[in-house]
Structure formats: structure tokens, C-alpha cells
Amino acid sequence: MDSARGGRRGREKRQGRKQDRDVQLSKSHVLCSASWRPAAGFQMGTDGFLFVEDLLANPQFNSYTLEDVERVVATNDKQRFKLRSNPENGRLEIRANQGHSIQVSDLELIPVLAGSPDCPVEAVHGTYLRNWPSIQQHGLSRMNRTHIHLAPGLPGEDGVISGMRKNCDLAVFIDVPMALADGIKFFRSENSVLLTAGNTEGKLLPKYFVRALRLRPTRSVLPLQ
Template sequence: MDRGGMDRGRRGRGRRGRGDRVEDKDVCLSRRLSFALRHGANQMGLHMNPDGFIFVEELLAHAQFRSFSLEDVERVVATNDKQRFKLRPCPEDGQLQIRANQGHSVQVCDLELKAIQSGSPDCPMEGVHGSYLHHWPSIRSQGLSRMNRTHIHLATGLPGEGGVISGMRTNCDLAIYIDVPKALSDGIQFFWSENGVLLTPGDSEGKLLPKYFSRALRLRPTQSLLPLE
């Protein structure tokens, strides 16, 4: 056997193209943006406006982002399948700013959320929260919690259904459906984010109790987990 040919073959199989490197770079940038814009701006020394925006120039000057360019940021924002981020020129001076559309653990006063009213045309009958089967015993008895975030995230369906692009992770194996009108009638608030995610702060304790669950499904394979008894 041609040993040199074998070595060349191994090197060929291990070689990665430019597209793979760009994809890995974009994944890394997206994760760093998510952390900075949702959770870590203050501890990173970045100035976040009350509406959640940070100047891109300041962001790229930070040590965590110096290996990225404005072009990288613009590409990640434009191609992100869940539309997590928003770019805009600052209304005051035109400098480019960026923020996360939802998912914050830090308080953001003005995320341009649209409040949902019971009976309004944009009020969904159900919202669905994605989770994991190993959490089901706790969720079934205690409900959903916003944890350290400002909102519980809900989608309008499972990923890929009816144009649903965001609101839950694609690897979730548990879907909990929420009766939105019932929760609204009890005074629980719901909002639409800019990228179509249904958000709720829950009740006074930050929870959606099991009484608002309309159904729960185990995914892959699909199987109903209700009734709750």
C-alpha cells in the first residue's frame, strides 16, 4: 500500500474548509453576544442603555470580542435562525448599537415588548414551553419558573411549525402547553417580543402554575403526559 497516499488521505479527511471555520467563528460570536447582551454586560464593564442596547464599537473593543469584526457581528445578526439580536443606528448620533431581543437576566426597562390583551386578535389560545423530561416531575407539581430570567419563554408551536423560529431549544424533549386566556384572566401578563417569542413574567412568584397547563407532550416519540395525576 502507498503509505504516502494513506497519509495524504488522512490529512484530507481531517482538513476543514473555510466554511466550517466561519461557522465555528459565528457560533462562538453568537454565544458571546448572548452572554454579554442578556446577562454579563455589567460584570464585563460594558455600558448597557435602559433599553438594552450597547454600542457595537464599545463591544468590539472588549477583550472578549477583539478577534471579531463589525462584518462578523452584522453577519451573525442577519443569519441567526432565531433572530436573537437587533442592530440599529443610535437615534442620537447614528452610531451602531446592538441588543438581545429577549432572554435577559438583567432588568431592561424598554424591550419594545407588545402587551397582549385577553380576546385581542393577537392573543394565542396556547403557548408552548420547551423543557426536558427529567424536569417533568418538578414541573408537574410546582409549575414553570422564570428562574433567574425576567420572563418565561413560550413559543406558539413546536420548532418548524407554522413558521415558528424561536421560543424553545430544538433539542427539547418535553413540551408544556399553556392556556394563555386562562392565565390572562387571572391577571398574569403576556407579551410579544420583536422576534415573535411569547413572554410572561408569571405570577408574583415568577411562576406559571400547573393549573394553566392545557397539555404536556413527550417529544420523539410524541406521547401525552397528561392528565397530571
């Protein structure tokens, strides 16, 4: 009995270590932000793809294997990453579907068009209550990213797999058609996250806010003014 229990604990411990490694890989700065650069030893194409063998050859990732990368891509609950064979040479490549901190010109984003059947009435940006005073006054900012991220709904709702962190305690709802009418462009990524660069200053102004919702400890609507 003790031997069986010890074996089970050993397997659970090894499984836990594997899960920890997978989380570390999926949340690494390079993969999560897709910010690989020549200065860091990475050569990224204009479409955001990086050769997996180049990634694994980097000292930051040389403890991982191709199997680790494939598992993280396949099991990531937010479908953040995409693997493909390079169409010219067949070499395996990886790309983050969103979260870029440098410009990626060929990311295969789908434009959201006003009046189209798939144009959402509203979209949600997840953030934190500590940021609300600034957001309430100045609007949402893309900060050092190329886009502001918006989800089609709140986490857990039907079809919502990505677009905000699970620990966000504030949701700001955006009037997408109104922003489109003002010339602000929106795009949909491969994992259904809505992306916008905002206005010329990289912002979505408060006039586009439909409502603000505190998510925890209990849900409550916050005044917009």
C-alpha cells in the same frame, strides 16, 4: 484533480471555521443572555442596546469584526438579535430580543391582550423530561431570568422560529387566556416569542397547563396529574 480536491477541502475547512466562530459568537453568554453589565465593562441602555464598538473592544470579543457581528445578526435562524443606529449619535448598537437575566425596561415588548385577534389560545414552553416531575408539581419558573419563554407552536410549525431550544424533549402547553384572566401578563418580542414574568413568585402554575407532550424519541402525551 488532486489540486482541485485539495483546494475544495481547504475552502470547506475555512468555511467550517467561520461557521464555528459565528456559532461561538451567537451563543456567547453576553449576546445570548443580553446580560452585559458595567462590572463586565459594558454599559447597556435601559432599552437593552449596547454599542457594537464597545462590544468589539472587550477582550472576549476583540477577535471579531463588525462584519462578523452583522453576519451573525442577519443569519441567526431565530432572529435573536437586533442592530440599529443610535437615534441620537448614529453609533451602531446591538440588542438581544429576549433572554435577559437583568431587568430591561424599554425592550419594546408588545402586550398580549385578552380577547384581541392576536391573543393565542395556547403557547408552548420547551424544556426537558428530567424537569417534568418538578414542573408537574410546582409549575414553570422563570428561574434567574426576567421572563418565562413561550413559543407560538412547536419548532418547525408555520411561523415558529424561536421560543425553545431545538434539543428540548418536552413541550408544555399553556392556556394563555386563562392566565391573562388571572392577571398574569404576557408580551410578544420582536421575533414573536411570548414572554411572561409569571405570578408574584415568577411561576406559571400547573393549573394553566393544557397538556404536556414528550417530543422524542417518539411523541406521546404525558399525564398532567
